[in-house]
Amino acid sequence: MRDGDETSVLVTEQDHNRQRTIAGIQSFWQQLIISKTGLFGAVLVLVVVLIAIAAPLLTSHDPAAVNPLNRLKPPAWLEGGTAEYWLGTDNLGRDMWSRIVYGARVSLIVGMGAVIVSGILGAILGLISGFYGKWLDAVIMRVGDAFMAIPTILFMLVVMAIVGPGMTTLIFVIGLTNWVPFTRVVRSEVLSIKERDFVFAARSIGAKNGRLIIKHILPNIISSFIVICGMNVGTTIIMEASLSFLGLGIKPPDVSWGGMLSDGRQYVATSWWVATFPGLAITFTVLGVIFLGDWLRDVLDPRTESTQKS
Numbered sequence: 001m002r003d004g005d006e007t008s009v010l011v012t013e014q015d016h017n018r019q020r021t022i023a024g025i026q027s028f029w030q031q032l033i034i035s036k037t038g039l040f041g042a043v044l045v046l047v048v049v050l051i052a053i054a055a056p057l058l059t060s061h062d063p064a065a066v067n068p069l070n071r072l073k074p075p076a077w078l079e080g081g082t083a084e085y086w087l088g089t090d091n092l093g094r095d096m097w098s099r100i101v102y103g104a105r106v107s108l109i110v111g112m113g114a115v116i117v118s119g120i121l122g123a124i125l126g127l128i129s130g131f132y133g134k135w136l137d138a139v140i141m142r143v144g145d146a147f148m149a150i151p152t153i154l155f156m157l158v159v160m161a162i163v164g165p166g167m168t169t170l171i172f173v174i175g176l177t178n179w180v181p182f183t184r185v186v187r188s189e190v191l192s193i194k195e196r197d198f199v200f201a202a203r204s205i206g207a208k209n210g211r212l213i214i215k216h217i218l219p220n221i222i223s224s225f226i227v228i229c230g231m232n233v234g235t236t237i238i239m240e241a242s243l244s245f246l247g248l249g250i251k252p253p254d255v256s257w258g259g260m261l262s263d264g265r266q267y268v269a270t271s272w273w274v275a276t277f278p279g280l281a282i283t284f285t286v287l288g289v290i291f292l293g294d295w296l297r298d299v300l301d302p303r304t305e306s307t308q309k310s
Contacts, residue, residue, distance in 0.1 A: 031299055038295025044288025052104040059098040061085075064253035067093035072271045088273045090263055096273065100281050103255040107285060110171055110250075111237040117175025119229050122182020127213055129183065130190025137187075144180040152177055153242060160248040170249055174239050178232065185228050189221040223300035230293035234286040241282050257282050 032038050051058060070093040076086040087096040129140040147155075159173050193199065194217060202216055243249035244258030252259070257278040264274030 032295070035295050035298075037291045038299075041288045041291025041293075041295060044284055045292055048104050048285050048288065049108065051101055052108050055101045055105060059095070059101050061095035061098040063094060063098040063102045063255045065094060069093065072267065072274070074271070075273055087277055088271075090260070090274045091267060091271075092263075096277055099255045099260055100257070100277055103257045103260060103278065103281065104285070106167065106250055106254060106256050107237050107240060107282070110167060110174070110240040111233045111289075113171040114174035114178070114236045114240075115229050115232050117172060118178040118232070119182050119225065121176065122179035123186050123225060125179065126183040126186025127190055127217070130187040131194060131209070131213055131217065140183065141187075144183055147177065147180050153239070156239065156243060157246065157248060160243060165248055165251045167250060167254065170240060170243065174236055178236070178239075181232065182225070182228060185224055186221055189224050190217055193217050193220050227293065227297045227300055230289065230296050234289035234293070237282065237286055237289070 032042060067089070070085065070089045072091060073085050073089040073093075074081040075088045075096075076083050078088075081088060085095055085097070087100070089095060090099070125140050125144075129137045155177055156173055159177075160169070163169050163173070194212075199212060199216055202212055207216075240249055241256065241258030241261065244256035245262045247262065250256035250259055260278035261275055261282075264271070264276075264278070267274045
């Protein structure tokens with residue numbers, strides 16, 4: 001009889017947790033639909049992600065294929081344009097639509113990859129700094145101050161010039177130079193959480209430092225960590241485009257929106273589409289990430305007064 005009661009209680013608890021999870025997901029989507037900026041950002045990001053995933057299905061041209069006979073063809077709706085190249089071609093006769101679509105892959109991979117690198121490094125250092133404090137905290141914070149004192153783009157230019165261009169290199173260079181904001185946010189959260197009663201209670205029953213960090217502190221900083229990750233993806237995409245524009249980022253035959261901007265800058269007066277379309281792609285993608293990240297901050301940050309952005 002006791003076993004039956006325990007089983008019944010366990011099933012009831014599982015059902016309660018399942019219902020609470022479902023209710024939380026429904027509330028999350030309801031708040032997203034209500035929020036104009038959040039919904040707009042989510043739609044923009046979703047469109048870019050879907051375009052990047054379905055790139056081979058959305059294009060009929062090789063983005064790296066050069067065709068001098070079709071050089072600088074205008075978009076389809078302008079005089080001289082054709083439906084085959086509906087966004088026109090660049091100075092080497094390459095299809096602009098194909099290059100923008102495949103460029104979305106590069107921007108998202110570099111943007112999210114670099115944030116993962118900087119996020120993991122920053123979170124680890126922030127946890128160590130905030131939890132252990134003392135000389136570890138002082139050393140990590142002073143190193144962070146030194147990184148912040150150096151202009152980020154200048155530091156990355158020097159490193160990329162020494163190491164050489166490439167997608168993997170770019171991801172790690174951007175990631176390893178942008179860990180400080182993650183560290184500071186995580187550290188501030190840890191300093192607050194480790195003083196709470198449930199942490200003292202866990203410590204009083206013999207919980208080790210590792211368990212305190214993983215089981216009690218880390219779950220309570222996830223929301224803040226997700227918010228800062230979302231806010232930094234847009235910045236990372238701009239950094240990648242800037243380095244590629246300067247010739248130190250993504251190299252051909254890989255396609256980069258920043259590289260496309262660099263190729264089209266000398267044709268702005270005569271063939272505006274070569275630089276305009278990749279510039280618009282960068283703008284809308286970054287705006288989408290910023291709007292979505294701003295909404296996530298309002299929803300996930302418990303200190304925010306409003307949980308809805310209108």
